[in-house]
Amino acid sequence: MKLTNRSRKTDKSPMTIAERLYLPAIASGLGTTIKHFFQKKPTIQYPEQKREFSPVFRGLHVLKRDEQGRERCTACGLCAVACPAEAITMIAGEREPGQEHLYREEKYAEVYEINMLRCIFCGLCEEACPKAAIFLQPDKIAPAFYERDEVIFGKDRLVEKMDDRASVGIEKYTGVKS
Amino acid sequence: MSHIKEIQPDVQIVPAQPQVKVEVGQALPEYINELTTLNLGPTHPATHGVFQNILQMDGEKIISGVPTIGYIHRAFEKIAENRPFYQITPLTDRLNYCSSPINNMGWHMTVEKLLGIEVPRRAQYIRVIAMELARISDHLICNGILGVDTGAFTGFLYLFQEREKIYDIYEEICGSRLTTNMGRIGGMERDFNERAEAKLRQFMKGFPAVMKEFEGLFNRNRIFMDRTVDVGPITAERAMNYGFTGPNLRAAGVDYDVRVMNPYSSYEDFEFEIPVGHNGDTYDRFMVRNQEIWQSYRIIEQALEKLPEGPYFADAPEYYLPPKKEVYRSMEALIYHFKIIMGEIDAPAGEVYHPVEGGNGELGFYLISDGGRTPYRLHFRRPCFIYYQAFPEMMVGTTLSDAIVIMSSLNVIAGELDA
Numbered sequence: 001m002k003l004t005n006r007s008r009k010t011d012k013s014p015m016t017i018a019e020r021l022y023l024p025a026i027a028s029g030l031g032t033t034i035k036h037f038f039q040k041k042p043t044i045q046y047p048e049q050k051r052e053f054s055p056v057f058r059g060l061h062v063l064k065r066d067e068q069g070r071e072r073c074t075a076c077g078l079c080a081v082a083c084p085a086e087a088i089t090m091i092a093g094e095r096e097p098g099q100e101h102l103y104r105e106e107k108y109a110e111v112y113e114i115n116m117l118r119c120i121f122c123g124l125c126e127e128a129c130p131k132a133a134i135f136l137q138p139d140k141i142a143p144a145f146y147e148r149d150e151v152i153f154g155k156d157r158l159v160e161k162m163d164d165r166a167s168v169g170i171e172k173y174t175g176v177k178s
Numbered sequence: 179m180s181h182i183k184e185i186q187p188d189v190q191i192v193p194a195q196p197q198v199k200v201e202v203g204q205a206l207p208e209y210i211n212e213l214t215t216l217n218l219g220p221t222h223p224a225t226h227g228v229f230q231n232i233l234q235m236d237g238e239k240i241i242s243g244v245p246t247i248g249y250i251h252r253a254f255e256k257i258a259e260n261r262p263f264y265q266i267t268p269l270t271d272r273l274n275y276c277s278s279p280i281n282n283m284g285w286h287m288t289v290e291k292l293l294g295i296e297v298p299r300r301a302q303y304i305r306v307i308a309m310e311l312a313r314i315s316d317h318l319i320c321n322g323i324l325g326v327d328t329g330a331f332t333g334f335l336y337l338f339q340e341r342e343k344i345y346d347i348y349e350e351i352c353g354s355r356l357t358t359n360m361g362r363i364g365g366m367e368r369d370f371n372e373r374a375e376a377k378l379r380q381f382m383k384g385f386p387a388v389m390k391e392f393e394g395l396f397n398r399n400r401i402f403m404d405r406t407v408d409v410g411p412i413t414a415e416r417a418m419n420y421g422f423t424g425p426n427l428r429a430a431g432v433d434y435d436v437r438v439m440n441p442y443s444s445y446e447d448f449e450f451e452i453p454v455g456h457n458g459d460t461y462d463r464f465m466v467r468n469q470e471i472w473q474s475y476r477i478i479e480q481a482l483e484k485l486p487e488g489p490y491f492a493d494a495p496e497y498y499l500p501p502k503k504e505v506y507r508s509m510e511a512l513i514y515h516f517k518i519i520m521g522e523i524d525a526p527a528g529e530v531y532h533p534v535e536g537g538n539g540e541l542g543f544y545l546i547s548d549g550g551r552t553p554y555r556l557h558f559r560r561p562c563f564i565y566y567q568a569f570p571e572m573m574v575g576t577t578l579s580d581a582i583v584i585m586s587s588l589n590v591i592a593g594e595l596d597a
Contacts, residue, residue, distance in 0.1 A: 001414055007433035008451045010465035011397075012407075019398050032395060033332065042339045054346075054373065058353040082519050084265040122268040122359040127367070128519045130505050130512060136353070 058123045058136040060143075061114055062166040063159045066104055071159060072133035075109035079125035079134055087118035088125060105131075114153045116142055135168040213241060216578070220249050224582045226323060227592025229566075231573075231581075238577045243570040247563075251596040258556040262521025263289050264363055266556070271357040273558060274594040276319050277312035277537035278358045279348065284534035287442055288543040289363045291530045293497060300488045301365040302444040306481045307378070308351060308360060309443070309534075310474040315344045316537030317425075317467040317474075320589040324464055325396060327586045328405040333392050340388050343381045350374035364498035365491025378482065385475065393468060406461040410572045410584035417458060420568045424539030424561055426588060429466045430458030436535040447484070448477045460587040496523055521551050536561060538589045562594040 018024060044051050053059065064072050075092035093110030095103045102108075119142075125134050145151050160166045219230040228249035234241040254269045261269075270281035283305045290297060297305075318341050322334035345355040350373045352360035361367065396402050412422075414430040427434055433452040437445040453469030455462025491498050495514055504511035517523060527549035533542040539561025548554040565588045572588075573581040 001432045003433050004435070004438050004452060006438060006450070006452045007454045008469075010453050010455055010462065010469055012456050012461065012465065015398070015400060015403060019400055019403075022400060025399050025401075029332075029395060029399075032391060036336075042342075054349040054353065056353040056368070057349055078516070078519050081521075082265070084261065084268045120268055120357060121354065122271075122357070123353055124265070124268075124359075127499065130515055132502070132506070138353075 053138050055138050057138040058121045058126075060137050060140040061119075061125070061153070061158055062135050062137050062140075062168065063112065063155070064133055064135060064166065064168065065160055065162070068101070069162050070100075070102060070104040071108055072104055072131050073109045073112065074105040074107050074131055074133075075112070076130065078128045078130060082124045082128035083119075084122060084124060085118045085120045087115045087120075089113050089115075109155070112155050112158060114158065115151060116145070116153055117151045135166070137166050137168055139167065218243075218578075218581070220246075224327065226586060227590070227595075229585070229590065229592060229595070231569075233578070233581075235578065238579075240573050240576060240578065240581055243573055243581075245566055245569055247566065248596055250592055254597045255556055255558065258553055260552055262523075262551055263525065263553070264518070265521075266553070267361075268357065268359050270558075271359055272593050273560060273597060274316070274537050274541070274562070274591045275356060276591060277316035278356065279308040279312040279352075279360045280316075280534060280536050281541065282358060282360045283309055283443070284532065284536070284541050285543055286361050286363050287534065288530055288532040288545050289525075290492075291532050292525055292528060292545060292547055293363070293494070294526075295364050295492045295494045295497065297365055297443075297492050298489050299444060299486045300370075301490045301492070303481050303485050304351075304366050304370045304490065305361065305443050306445065306448070307370075307478055308348075310477045310481070311344050311347060311378075313474045313535075313537055314471050315341050316589075317471050318344075320538070320586070321392075321396075321464055321467050321471075324406075324460070324583065324586050325402070327583050328402055330395070330399075330402065333395050336388060337392055340381070340385055343377070343384075347374055347377050347381060350377055362491070362498060364494045365489075369490045370485070375482075378478075382475070382479065382482070389468075389471060389475075397465070397468070403461060405580075405583060406464060406587070407459060408457075409460045409580050410576065410587070411457045411459040412568065412572055413458065416568070416571075421564045422539070422561075422568070423564075424536065425466045425470060426458070426463055426539065426561075426565060428452060429455035429462035431455060436533050436540050440533065442532070442534060448480050450474075450477050460583055463587045524549060524551060533559070538562065538591070538594075539564070558597055560594045560597055562590045563597075566590050566595050 066072055075090050077090060080088040080090060089111070090109045090113070091111040092107055095106045095108055121136065123136055126136050214235040216233040216235050217230065218233055219225050220228045230246040230249065232244045232246070258266045258269060267282050267285055270285045271278040273281045318337045322337040325333040348358050348360065349355050350371065352358045352367065412430055414432050417427050417430045418432065422430070423434060431454050433454045435452045438452060450473040453466045453473065455466050497518065499518055500511035500514050505515045525547045527547055529546045531542055531544045533540045540559065541561060542559030544557040544559065545553050546555040569585060569588065569590070572584050576584065
């Protein structure tokens, strides 16, 4: 049936005598295989050699601190609302006097947990965050787990360490210095 | 311990039955016409995904087959009723996971149709590039695995190197490889950057040689043709009665393509042909997919050449997130940001249906909105669900090994079948 004038029949002509013989096909197939012996190997020897991730890759989450080392997260809960997998839970706390060097705003996340078994790494939490606090790192991927209780990442594993700052390209993305 | 001995019968090794020679006039032994019930799946190594088929076999011949569905049913249509529109995109990733960008874009276009958003041409062209890349990768997987099922593993491996490159391009565009979550309602999440373009151009340079090598290995190979020509044919009439679309319908000779019949996302700007087959057998499906890969390649070439300048998102502040820099600075942007993320945008009431040409057929989204913040009802028209209904009819009378080949050439993806 012809609905448009763009159609073109595919080739389905019967096999010629040369094609009916197995031998030429076997020879040309072997030729292809041997040709690939001498080409560059596409394999990556994984644990020793790692492929380069894209700068926008959505990897393991990090909770950023600002340039003075204060936590950026104010527990507004927008990431938990945006999460389609309902992986994020948090409990907000009020900053006490004397904690100004720890938390940027008067409200902070006392508990912040991401269930890594639920997380689908869609990146909507990063997009939702109005405080540039949560990012998906482009150079780290979520580790494998051996125990069930390792799966829920608390603040101890999410908040970035001061001696090991996460590189998320925050200036380029937000115009704010990390 | 004596009772255990009682229930354990003495194991007798039954010797294999000698081949029975049936003389004329002699009654057949009882087991000659006995049918065997075979469970093909749900975890059969030769099926690609969780499909169960309960087959009645006479020797190696299939007498009847009863397909079962629902092994990875995840109730996406029901989940979607409780989600704001932007959170449904990750669900569509998981329909046909071989070509998730097409599903993502189809969903965005459906919502844009409901909301009446006009997407700028640059975003439409980027979407075309992403969708055609997805079509190439989907067809590469299908044809490569068809080769594996007919006993040729080599072509599959060569093609998968190219698929990796396509996934690298996805990674540059959206940040993920398989479950892409690409694009946003009203455009793309970021512009088409130089890294993605460089990788795409590199892919375009190397791809024809690999594809020609693959075609040289398969197209006229005798073993492959013997295994596929006239295996599992379906007439155009039967195919249309079932509701076939996409490559499987085109293989039966009907040149129905949503991109031509009902253009979306600027497909009318591009020149491409619709390959059609002869009698809808496995070889035709293979050849139609091969030719479609070349046509998709042509479309990407044209889209790259004509990629217009301009914004990559629509001017729709109620639905498209404001830029992050504005969110930190201006009150108005922050309010819109909160409203969109909290899903507090009321969509107009109405019904829309938007079909896109998916990896293996017309992928439709039927969205009913009652004016609320979530869909009142959302239905995915999934082509795989329709192909799978025709599968029993196509496999009856063939052998078991042919049934595997037919199923793999229909390209039934479990995620799309069950949704």
